[in-house]
Amino acid sequence: MSSKINEFLEIWWVLVSLVFWGPRVQGAFYNCTQPGLVALTFDDGPGVPETNQVLDVLKNFNVTASFFVNGLYNYETDLARYKSTITRIYNEGHQLGSHSWNHTDLINLTRTELKNELEHLAQVVRETIGVNLTVFRPPLGIFTEEMETFVQSEFGYTVAMWNVDTRDWATPPDGVDAYKAFYATTDNHHTAANLSCIGLHHDPLPMSAPLAEETLTYLTQVVGLRVVTLAECLEQEMYVPVVGGGGRVSVEGDHLHFLVLVNFVLISVLTLNPNLR
Ligand SMILES: [Zn+2]
Incomplete structure (x- = not known):
């Protein structure tokens, strides 16, 4: 030779x-791994009573969604309510994900501070429902590749972003129009069932539940779509069992x-x- x-x-x-x-x-996910799937994600909760109203809507449509929770609302003032909402999300088959504890811009934190931010939330979730989470969404959607590698190796988290933003915090919000615009890209070569979508919502807002209802009313009319959790959307486990002292076995x-x-x-x-x- x-x-x-x-x-x-x-x-x-x-x-x-x-x-x-x-x-x-593994890179961050912006859409599902299979066409035809749509995952609704709700950030910044749990907020009471708004999160419960969103859960009622999801129940009425008989669908499951994903909630990126943090420690901002209710935790300090009403721990029992905070935990009961987390428990309800879990019991009704939805997926919980980490949105950090304080919802600050994480890229300015040291590794120790970042680890504490994520561990604080992970610990409260473990105490409440006895599982470890598998998905993470950085607050404000800001992250670096280094942070992504860190949360994967330290916590086993997949970073899940979005490709449809309802801007439900704005006045007026984009709401369901964001989905309509997304699926309007369809033509003969590109049907709605060929697209996959991760939609961004927030659950502690007064408009959260009405917008969820409007969104689901629209989505159920689009032929070939299936509303799923991020676990199904990304073909991953929804939770990981807690082993021994609590932390994930890495x-x-x-x-x-x-x-x-x-x-x-x-x-x-x-x-x-x-x-x-
Ligand atoms: Zn957020």
């Missing part, structure tokens, strides 16, 4: 090894280091042993 072919094969091997065995960072880091080591040894053997080339 000529040395050029050898060189080519070595480079090819290194590239293939990196792709299959190297450390992988084997991912060690597993990854082992694979990288195997990768290195294989490349070395193939490079140094001329018989194998």
Whole structure:
């Protein structure tokens, strides 16, 4: 074999090894993995009584959604109410996700501060419903790749963003028109059932429940759509059981280091042993 072919094969091997065995960072999700799915996500709660009104609407439509909760509302003033709303969300089959504890701009925090922000919320959720969360949405939608890697390795969180924003906090809100505009991109080549959507709402607002109702009334009229949780949208587990002391058992880091080591040894053997080339 000529040395050029050898060189080519070595480079090819290194590239293939990196792709299959190297450390992988999963990117943030902006839509579902399958067409035809729509995941409604509600941020900044739980707020009482607004979150309960949203839950009533979801129940009426017999659909499940996802709630990115934080510690801003009710927690300090009425812990029992805070916890009972979290419990209701969980019991009715919806997904809870982390939106940090204080809803601050996380990119200015040190790693320790960031870890505390996420752990505080994770701990309250564990105490309340006895599970670990799997999805995270950074407050204000601001995050860096480094933060994404950190929340994945430390907490096992997937970063879930959105591709439809109802701007339900604005006066007037975009509301259901945001969905209508999204699905209006359809034509003969691109039907609504070919699109997948993660919609951004907020649940502690007076308009939250009426907008959820308006949205679901519209979505159920669009042929071929199915309203799902983020777990189904992203084909992931909704929750992870709490093991032992509470924190998630993380084997991912060690597993990854082992694979990288195997990768290195294989490349070395193939490079140094001329018989194998
Ligand atoms: Zn928020």
